[in-house]
Amino acid sequence: MSVPVTILCGELGAGKTTLLSGLLESADRDIAVLVNDVGEVNVDADLVEARTDLETGDEVVALENGCICCSLGGDLSRAVIQLWKEAEFDHLVVEASGVGEPEPIAQQFVRGPAGGPYDLAAVVTVVDARRFYDRFADADGTPVRQGPDETGTRPIADLLLEQVEFCDLLVVNKCDLVDEAERDRVVALLEALQPGAEIVTTEHGAVDLETLLDGDYFDFSAARESAGWKQAIESDADDHDETDEHGHDEEHAHGHEHGEDHEHDDDPDHGGEHDHEHPPERYGIEVESYHRRRPFHPDRFASLLRSLPDGLVRAKGLTWIAGREKQAITTSFAGTETTLEVTGRWIASFSEERQETFRQGQPDLSWGEEWGDRENRLALIGRNLEWDALESRLDDCLLTDSEMEDDWDSYENPAPTAMGETVTISGAERTTEGDRE
Numbered sequence: 293m294s295v296p297v298t299i300l301c302g303e304l305g306a307g308k309t310t311l312l313s314g315l316l317e318s319a320d321r322d323i324a325v326l327v328n329d330v331g332e333v334n335v336d337a338d339l340v341e342a343r344t345d346l347e348t349g350d351e352v353v354a355l356e357n358g359c360i361c362c363s364l365g366g367d368l369s370r371a372v373i374q375l376w377k378e379a380e381f382d383h384l385v386v387e388a389s390g391v392g393e394p395e396p397i398a399q400q401f402v403r404g405p406a407g408g409p410y411d412l413a414a415v416v417t418v419v420d421a422r423r424f425y426d427r428f429a430d431a432d433g434t435p436v437r438q439g440p441d442e443t444g445t446r447p448i449a450d451l452l453l454e455q456v457e458f459c460d461l462l463v464v465n466k467c468d469l470v471d472e473a474e475r476d477r478v479v480a481l482l483e484a485l486q487p488g489a490e491i492v493t494t495e496h497g498a499v500d501l502e503t504l505l506d507g508d509y510f511d512f513s514a515a516r517e518s519a520g521w522k523q524a525i526e527s528d529a530d531d532h533d534e535t536d537e538h539g540h541d542e543e544h545a546h547g548h549e550h551g552e553d554h555e556h557d558d559d560p561d562h563g564g565e566h567d568h569e570h571p572p573e574r575y576g577i578e579v580e581s582y583h584r585r586r587p588f589h590p591d592r593f594a595s596l597l598r599s600l601p602d603g604l605v606r607a608k609g610l611t612w613i614a615g616r617e618k619q620a621i622t623t624s625f626a627g628t629e630t631t632l633e634v635t636g637r638w639i640a641s642f643s644e645e646r647q648e649t650f651r652q653g654q655p656d657l658s659w660g661e662e663w664g665d666r667e668n669r670l671a672l673i674g675r676n677l678e679w680d681a682l683e684s685r686l687d688d689c690l691l692t693d694s695e696m697e698d699d700w701d702s703y704e705n706p707a708p709t710a711m712g713e714t715v716t717i718s719g720a721e722r723t724t725e726g727d728r729e
């Protein structure tokens with residue numbers, strides 16, 4: 293029998309350890325806890341230790357009450373397999389570090405060797421209601437720059453939203469620090485960002501044992517597709533016969549990711565349960581999509597990213613930037629900052645023969661006569677957005693007819709070139725002197 297696993301995510305200080313301690317106190321089964329912390333001092337392990345009488349060892353230690361902690365640096369799969377061999381327990385909880393991405397952790401339990409002894413039951417993200425409101429949901433507040441994560445390459449806000457977007461249970465904690473209206477707005481925004489997750493609101497991490505541990509089998513493929521931004525893109529590609537004002541596109545097939553997900557989806561019906569409906573436009577929260585088969589001018593697009601409207605919370609999708617004819621660039625905006633990352637290559641930039649092969653493998657691929665799969669396809673989630681104005685600002689970033697005849701390589705271009713390379717453009721710097729690129 294495989295052991296069910298719950299992955300616990302959430303930003304630093306959101307309340308993961310508090311929730312975990314409560315869980316261990318009330319648990320009716322043996323729970324092993326693995327803290328996948330970063331940094332030299334394993335603070336969470338110390339805290340859990342204080343609460344549960346943990347004894348630490350060099351490698352992996354099983355304890356009387358089932359609380360187990362691994363030392364840092366070891367490979368997660370190796371650690372959990374060793375744990376499974378050495379200890380007996382009914383459920384494993386992996387507490388991801390506050391800056392951890394949930395998907396790679398989840399992946400180890402689904403596709404990695406840990407998928408044998410373990411069964412991924414749930415990915416739970418704890419949200420600090422107060423901070424989430426101040427960062428993303430406060431329509432009147434000035435957006436605050438979050439700065440990079442500790443690798444220095446990625447804005448924190450982007451990571452936070454990714455944790456929200458890849459989970460099946462959202463625990464909105466610290467509700468004592470927000471009023472009812474603020475709490476409701478946080479919930480409405482979370483629903484828009486992750487329509488596929490169950491949402492519970494709480495204080496001091498008090499969540500039913502059953503809600504936390506007795507979730508159904510986690511559907512990895514569905515989780516990948518369930519983020520609000522992905523659904524907006526998919527529904528746009530599926531439902532709307534949108535007219536391309538620039539006349540480059542007559543085809544409207546399936547939205548397609550290029551290399552962003554390096555893995556192959558096992559389940560062709562992924563996300564099928566989640567209706568391609570926009571969430572109710574409560575609290576002025578809207579989900580919109582933008583699709584054009586014409587490249588953005590690199591400089592105008594970068595300027596737009598420096599001055600996006602305050603109400604925009606999330607924007608994500610593939611962008612085609614003039615001068616980068618091979619690179620499919622994922623644009624990801626969260627909070628105040630936008631990361632541009634080369635996540636793949638446009639199929640249209642390969643030889644005809646290879647294009648044919650790729651296209652046979654992806655019959656749903658949206659393909660325009662002139663530019664193939666090159667396109668700008670973005671989802672935008674925000675509150676009180678003046679969508680028409682934003683859409684026309686995006687259109688103004690597209691190359692004009694005469695610019696289409698230019699030598700695009702002669703443009704100044706901040707966009708990344710190599711696979712995996714990222715460039716971050718900060719909207720919070722828009723009021724400061726001087727540009728960064």
Ligand SMILES: Nc1nc2c(ncn2[C@@H]2O[C@H](COP(=O)(O)OP(=O)(O)OP(=O)(O)O)[C@@H](O)[C@H]2O)c(=O)[nH]1
Binds near residue numbers: 303305336468494495
């Ligand atoms: N007011 C309030 N404080 C809370 C609540 N939940 C947790 N806290 C406090 O918030 C602080 C951070 O909580 P932790 O449980 O350590 O958060 P964490 O997510 O484990 O933090 P890291 O280990 O840094 O990632 C602690 O001082 C908790 O006592 C809550 O619902 N309301």
